[in-house]
Amino acid sequence: xxxxxxxxxxxxxxxxxxxxxxxxxxxxxxxxxxxxxxxxxxxxxxxxxxxxxxxxxxxxxxxxxxxxxxxxxxxxxxxxxxxxxxxxxxxxxxxxxxxxxxxxxxxxxxxxxxxxxxxxxxxxxxxxxxxxxxxxxxxxxxxxxxxxxxxxxxxxxxxxxxxxxxxxxxxxxxxxxxxxxxxxxxxxxxxxxxxxxxxxxxxxxxxxxxxxxxxxxxxxxxxxxxxxxxxxxxxxxxxxxxxxxxxxxxxxxxx
Amino acid sequence: xxxxxxxxxxxxxxxxxxxxxxxxxxxxxxxxxxxxxxxxxxxxxxxxxxxxxxxxxxxxxxxxxxxxxxxxxxxxxxxxxxxxxxxxxxxxxxxxxxxxxxxxxxxxxxxxxxxxxxxxxxxxxxxxxxxxxxxxxxxxxxxxxxxxxxxxxxxxxxxxxxxxxxxxxxxxxxxxxxxxxxxxxxxxxxxxxxxxxxxxxxxxxxxxxxxxxxxxxxxxxxxxxxxxxxxxxxxxxxxxxxxxxxxxxxxxxxx
DNA sequence: CGACATGTTGAGATGGATCAACACTTGTGG
DNA sequence: CCACAAGTGTTGATCCATCTCAACATGTCG
Numbered sequence: 001x002x003x004x005x006x007x008x009x010x011x012x013x014x015x016x017x018x019x020x021x022x023x024x025x026x027x028x029x030x031x032x033x034x035x036x037x038x039x040x041x042x043x044x045x046x047x048x049x050x051x052x053x054x055x056x057x058x059x060x061x062x063x064x065x066x067x068x069x070x071x072x073x074x075x076x077x078x079x080x081x082x083x084x085x086x087x088x089x090x091x092x093x094x095x096x097x098x099x100x101x102x103x104x105x106x107x108x109x110x111x112x113x114x115x116x117x118x119x120x121x122x123x124x125x126x127x128x129x130x131x132x133x134x135x136x137x138x139x140x141x142x143x144x145x146x147x148x149x150x151x152x153x154x155x156x157x158x159x160x161x162x163x164x165x166x167x168x169x170x171x172x173x174x175x176x177x178x179x180x181x182x183x184x185x186x187x188x189x190x191x192x193x194x195x196x197x198x199x200x201x202x203x204x205x206x207x208x209x210x211x212x213x214x215x216x217x218x219x220x221x222x223x224x225x226x227x228x229x230x231x232x233x234x235x236x237x238x239x240x241x242x243x244x245x246x247x248x249x250x251x252x253x254x255x
Numbered sequence: 256x257x258x259x260x261x262x263x264x265x266x267x268x269x270x271x272x273x274x275x276x277x278x279x280x281x282x283x284x285x286x287x288x289x290x291x292x293x294x295x296x297x298x299x300x301x302x303x304x305x306x307x308x309x310x311x312x313x314x315x316x317x318x319x320x321x322x323x324x325x326x327x328x329x330x331x332x333x334x335x336x337x338x339x340x341x342x343x344x345x346x347x348x349x350x351x352x353x354x355x356x357x358x359x360x361x362x363x364x365x366x367x368x369x370x371x372x373x374x375x376x377x378x379x380x381x382x383x384x385x386x387x388x389x390x391x392x393x394x395x396x397x398x399x400x401x402x403x404x405x406x407x408x409x410x411x412x413x414x415x416x417x418x419x420x421x422x423x424x425x426x427x428x429x430x431x432x433x434x435x436x437x438x439x440x441x442x443x444x445x446x447x448x449x450x451x452x453x454x455x456x457x458x459x460x461x462x463x464x465x466x467x468x469x470x471x472x473x474x475x476x477x478x479x480x481x482x483x484x485x486x487x488x489x490x491x492x493x494x495x496x497x498x499x500x501x502x503x504x505x506x507x508x509x510x
Numbered sequence: 511c512g513a514c515a516t517g518t519t520g521a522g523a524t525g526g527a528t529c530a531a532c533a534c535t536t537g538t539g540g
Numbered sequence: 541c542c543a544c545a546a547g548t549g550t551t552g553a554t555c556c557a558t559c560t561c562a563a564c565a566t567g568t569c570g
Contacts, residue, residue, distance in 0.1 A: 071403075073403060073404075073407045075407070075411060075412070075498045076498050077498075079411040079412075080411070081406060081407045081410040081411045083403050083406055083407075094392070094396045095396050095399060095400050095403070097396065098392075098393050098396040098397050098400070104403060122389075123385070123386070123389055126381070126385040126386070126388050126389045126392075127385040127386075130378070130381040130382040130385055130388060131378070131381070131382075133381050133385060133388045133389065133392070134377075134378055134381045134388065136392055137349070137353075137381075137388070137391055137392045137395055138353050140392055140395040140396050140399060141349045141350050141352065141353040141395050142353050143399060144350060144395060144398060144399040144402060145350050145353070147399060147402045147403060147406060148326075148328060148338050148350070148359060148402060149328075150406055151336060151338055151402060151405055151406045151409055152328045152330070152336045152338075154406055154409040154410040154459060155336040155409040155456075155458070155459025156330060156334040156335070156336045156459055157330070157334075158525075158526095159525075159526070195547085195548065195549085196548075196549070197547095197548085201410075203410070204409060204410025204411055205526075205527090206526065206527050206528075207549095208526085208527075208528075208529090208550090208551090209525080209526050209527070211549065211550065211551085212526090212550085212551080213526095214549095215549095215550075215551090243330045243331050243332075413557075413558095414557075414558070450515085450516065450517085451516075451517070452515095452516085460558075460559090461558070461559050461560075462517095463518090463519090463558090463559075463560075463561090464557080464558050464559070466517065466518065466519085467518085467519080467558095468558095469517095470517095470518075470519090511570105512569105512570095513568105513569090513570090514567100514568085514569090515566105515567090515569105516565100516566080516567085516568100517564105517565080517567105518563100518564080518565075518566100519562100519563085519564085519565100520561105520562090520563085521560105521561085521562090522559105522560085522561085522562105523558105523559080523560075523561095524556100524557100524558085524559075524560090525556105525557095525558085525559085526555105526556095526557085526558095527554100527555080527556075527557085528553100528554085528555070528556090529552105529553085529554080529555095530551100530552090530553085530554105531550100531551085531552085531553105532549105532550080532551085533548100533549080533550075533551105534547105534548085534549080534550100535546100535547085535548080535549100536545105536546085536547085536548100537544105537545090537546085537547105538543100538544085538545085538546100539542105539543090539544090539545105540541100540542090540543085540544100
């Protein structure tokens with residue numbers, strides 16, 4: 001499936017392009033119908049625009065259908081921390097419902113398409129389709145796992161280790177979605193719409209240091225970022241540097 | 256309620272000491288009965304012992320009944336990052352079920368008591384009591400919110416800001432449980448069983464720097480840690496330094 | 511008593527921050 | 541068509557928050 005086909009969210013979940021991907025657990029026709037009824041519509045957000053404002057207590061629930069986005073928090077003087085990157089299939093907005101701490105914002109990196117769900121239908125979903133409720137928990141828990149990893153990077157990894165980790169992590173996630181670009185002369189690659197400022201904010205580094213470290217890894221022949229594409233030239237080395245080894249991939253639920 | 260009464264987990268949930276606390280949302284007698292049936296027993300772990308080993312794929316689910324513990328990850332050369340601290344009422348082990356990334360370990364700080372639940376009964380719980388399933392999601396989401404905050408600290412706060420944040424955060428959590436020690440001559444305090452190495456590992460700092468920063472805050476008259484007790488002498492200043500302002504507290508579900 | 515965990519302090523080293531330029535590209539308005 | 545601003549990436553120089561190393565104090569416990 002080309003990612004071109006994923007640009008726009010189709011009106012009916014039955015013809016959902018995402019769901020056809022191998023990465024997601026299949027659902028029964030019943031469940032699919034319920035999800036479609038639960039969904040209140042879809043929405044598009046331009047690159048760079050804010051999907052959910054930091055600290056806004058209300059909002060809807062979303063499934064990211066296409067494009068990249070990120071969750072973030074900022075301190076009052078403007079220092080920003082990206083909490084994690086959001087890729088197609090990610091469920092958005094749960095914490096807004098629950099957290100009693102301060103909230104996070106969500107910003108689109110590329111233009112994105114979202115399936116929208118009403119916040120107050122969630123309990124009903126748990127009631128009517130417990131296994132879908134279970135899936136929501138699955139997704140929440142999986143996302144927490146990603147933040148755990150990010151915290152390990154920010155807290156204990158060096159800049160080079162963190163960057164190696166992030167490149168591997170994002171590459172693998174895109175790869176699992178089946179969106180890896182077929183091998184051209186230089187090998188496989190993925191779309192990589194984030195800039196060095198995003199990387200810096202995700203890892204708790206300064207922009208300048210991020211640039212220098214990225215440059216160093218590039219000169220070591222580990223990777224290449226060009227024209228919005230990421231190519232990994234030596235995943236073995238990157239894994240070793242990041243001290244991160246991939247687990248067998250599992251299918252992920254999709255709401 | 257004195258925390259003495261919370262030392263041991265009673266055999267029946269009806270007489271659960273935790274549940275009497277104001278901090279938790281009440282449950283119906285039906286739900287309580289179900290929870291009691293779901294619970295397979297309880298367990299004690301000594302201070303310093305490991306509850307769940309890092310990377311162990313299986314395990315049970317727990318509710319921490321009494322004492323302090325923490326979730327952590329380590330890099331292969333031993334660098335350790337504490338992901339968050341666990342206090343009574345926290346639900347433990349969800350990520351073990353779901354995460355496809357590497358897993359975390361859990362270690363007891365004090366002696367702790369745990370209610371044990373079988374991992375494979377969870378889906379059944381979602382089916383039989385959707386609102387309890389909803390609560391599980393609630394708890395997962397709330398925990399993610401805490402990790403989000405920790406990531407903001409590790410990534411973007413200075414050492415002093417991070418420490419101020421952590422002190423406030425832990426104080427407030429204990430306070431919400433109703434475990435604040437009544438005011439003696441020097442004002443209110445909480446039990447504070449963690450040492451400087453724990454603080455360092457939670458914030459991504461070195462032990463030495465943690466000590467010096469803690470000393471500095473103490474000399475500024477902001478707090479005092481002595482005899483395993485934490486006293487905050489100037490919460491206003493701590494909040495300002497940490498750039499963290501408390502939200503109105505909400506009741507938390509308890510499983 | 512010694513072993514060990516914990517906290518404290520100083521000295522020196524360094525990873526990463528900050529400041530300051532500059533190059534390149536893209537879009538925009540004149 | 542050019543002139544210009546804005547966003548992004550690059551690089552060097554310098555600074556400093558934090559790390560590492562090293563020593564010592566204290567308390568607990570067997």
